[in-house]
Amino acid sequence: MLYLVHMQVNIPATLAPEQADRLKAEEKAYSQKLQADGVWRHLWRVAGQYANYSVFDVAGNDELHQTLMGLPLYPYMAITVTPLAQHPSAIALN
Amino acid sequence: MLYLVHMQVNIPATLAPEQADRLKAEEKAYSQKLQADGVWRHLWRVAGQYANYSVFDVAGNDELHQTLMGLPLYPYMAITVTPLAQHPSAIALN
Amino acid sequence: MLYLVHMQVNIPATLAPEQADRLKAEEKAYSQKLQADGVWRHLWRVAGQYANYSVFDVAGNDELHQTLMGLPLYPYMAITVTPLAQHPSAIALN
Amino acid sequence: MLYLVHMQVNIPATLAPEQADRLKAEEKAYSQKLQADGVWRHLWRVAGQYANYSVFDVAGNDELHQTLMGLPLYPYMAITVTPLAQHPSAIALN
Amino acid sequence: MLYLVHMQVNIPATLAPEQADRLKAEEKAYSQKLQADGVWRHLWRVAGQYANYSVFDVAGNDELHQTLMGLPLYPYMAITVTPLAQHPSAIALN
Amino acid sequence: MLYLVHMQVNIPATLAPEQADRLKAEEKAYSQKLQADGVWRHLWRVAGQYANYSVFDVAGNDELHQTLMGLPLYPYMAITVTPLAQHPSAIALN
Amino acid sequence: MLYLVHMQVNIPATLAPEQADRLKAEEKAYSQKLQADGVWRHLWRVAGQYANYSVFDVAGNDELHQTLMGLPLYPYMAITVTPLAQHPSAIALN
């Protein structure tokens, strides 16, 4: 089941740079693991912003929530979720 | 080059049903042709709404604009465009 | 899987009263059938408005979309969907 | 009498982690006591956010306000309240 | 129990003037009856707008909804409701 | 002359608790003095929020501004003002 | 007493041109009479829009409302009102 997720990252200036760097590295590893597993199906940068649009393929709302809460940068993100359904004109299945 | 596009369809009640049906059929054919060509890379229904999120792969802003203006339902759509860039953590190229 | 759905009804003044009445009767029957089936789990009127908040229990995004599109008043509704997950402090399962 | 309540939790980074943990534990106990009493009738997590939608069954506006002000995390919440009425198509009483 | 209610009136240009006049007269009578009964406790015009702020004193959400739905101009109003509680510094009871 | 005033209180976490308590006590005394004088005609708590809706009866815009600026918690409030006029259907004078 | 008023004019396409012209002429006469009387103290066009910002000098909220309701184009305007007070740094009295 697919969800479009928008993540806006707001790392506060008070976070120590080394801690920010460590979180970003963990975030990258976490993200790439999920991409390799097919859960984080798409990951795009919004041009000009520290933000991304992503598509997740999960079993449902609960798995989506657990996956997003697991993001190392989760405490510094504003997240919005749009549930996606099969479009009748799409030539591919979701 | 990728763009995330949100289309909200608002067909007015004053449009004759047969004309609406014809436009929807043309829209479907237009959309599926572009999907087969790889231009309209993704097409998802927003759950609960007469709206979609789509990803287009085009040469740039001009081709995107021409492609969207060619939509048979274009006069009845509210469209927003978000340009997408390569995300440094993505394991796939855009 | 649960979704909170907000429906705002906007019946245009140009709709013939008898047609509006017929659609409202069909809407009521459709709604009560789904409530009896356990799909439309809750239905509340927003005080002072021709709107409701509802909770649906469906298999996922696709069933939710099909269910909402089947509403007889769907063409006259503005709908927003919020996917719900299990809350760790809830004493009941979703 | 029912109210739909949306709570968005914003715990500031300056709050000591042990104090935050203590408040969260108190919040959970407070919430589960009210759920067991039938006052906090529903509690759902908004997927992807540190937020919930809840339904309270109280005697009226004053009891609702007192109940919400008693939340241990109240100082860190943005709360909105929607009063709910009986829907004429609902098969259950509020 | 008190509620602050904001009503914005939007009478469409397509409504026949005599019908509009009849509805306004009915609205006035309905309003003054409820004011005399103590249900519609306050009624103020918003300066410069075809809108009012009102305070209703009713048994709860259901009576409020029934009262507002009974407004002759209800189909032409946009209504918002704010539930009010006793303020700890108020020298009068609600 | 009447004005509807909405006050949202935002006391920063950096304010010392004893200073906050002192300001709140001063605010209560200031408010009750003006209520007794008939200037602060109504004071209601917005259910679920650290906010109030109030009605002031003053000579005009200048007295309203001076009265609001005199609030001990004024530096921590977001205030909006709506000027009210006599409603033609009201059975009481403003 | 001064008020800043913003008026946005939206004349519907369904209004007969001769009726629109007559209303505009009446509006101009009404406006110039009030300007000559010192009630409509300032009248400025918002560059690029069919809108104006105006300053009215009236006895209070009721006179302001009556004055605005008397505008021949009132039914086609969206109006917002901001009450103005004496600024402590102003070298002129309001």
Add this chain to the structure above:
Amino acid sequence: MLYLVHMQVNIPATLAPEQADRLKAEEKAYSQKLQADGVWRHLWRVAGQYANYSVFDVAGNDELHQTLMGLPLYPYMAITVTPLAQHPSAIALN
């Protein structure tokens, strides 16, 4: 050439009171000098807010920007600018 300018002042709690007082005194002197010069043509307090609406008479966009940047409180202000044109019904020239 006239511009309507809205200034909202937000002095942070971290600014030392004596520095805030000094800036306010400088702001007042700067403002009164420009008023005397006819550049800052009007200055009104928004009732209930630490904000003002002002009208500036300057040679153009550049002089306006330089004048506003010279405000001693400029770093603590949110400013919006509306360019004004001659209104065809105004009896006075801008």
Add this chain to the structure above:
Amino acid sequence: MLYLVHMQVNIPATLAPEQADRLKAEEKAYSQKLQADGVWRHLWRVAGQYANYSVFDVAGNDELHQTLMGLPLYPYMAITVTPLAQHPSAIALN
């Protein structure tokens, strides 16, 4: 003096196609005349929308307003204006 202008075109479905075509042709001629004169310095299409961003070089607010009001499609446009000043880092003069 430069202004950034955003124009959103909303031609109503009730406008006869031949009249719409005539207005569009007049709009194009009007626009190209002003571009050739150096008044309409830039004209860009917003990708995916029936809208443009333009830069005008005029003597001031009044000439800008007259120029925009002269647009053949002016009655069907929503226009916003942003006055531009010389940027201190720009290597070209406005």
Add this chain to the structure above:
Amino acid sequence: MLYLVHMQVNIPATLAPEQADRLKAEEKAYSQKLQADGVWRHLWRVAGQYANYSVFDVAGNDELHQTLMGLPLYPYMAITVTPLAQHPSAIALN
């Protein structure tokens, strides 16, 4: 390919003045280098605000994103991007 970019600069009060000055100097040099190269085609100050509207001429979304991320003040900016296409009435090519 052209993009309209809006940059709002928000330098926090906690940034040391000398560091802010250094960043601003770097920003100016970076900006003027790109202007000389023809990449940053236009740079205008928004009158009255610490903000600018700019037009970039880049190969596409990725180059735009890299260019904006390279801004020395990037961490203190809120940026929005509007992709621009050739307007059919423009007498110049983008």
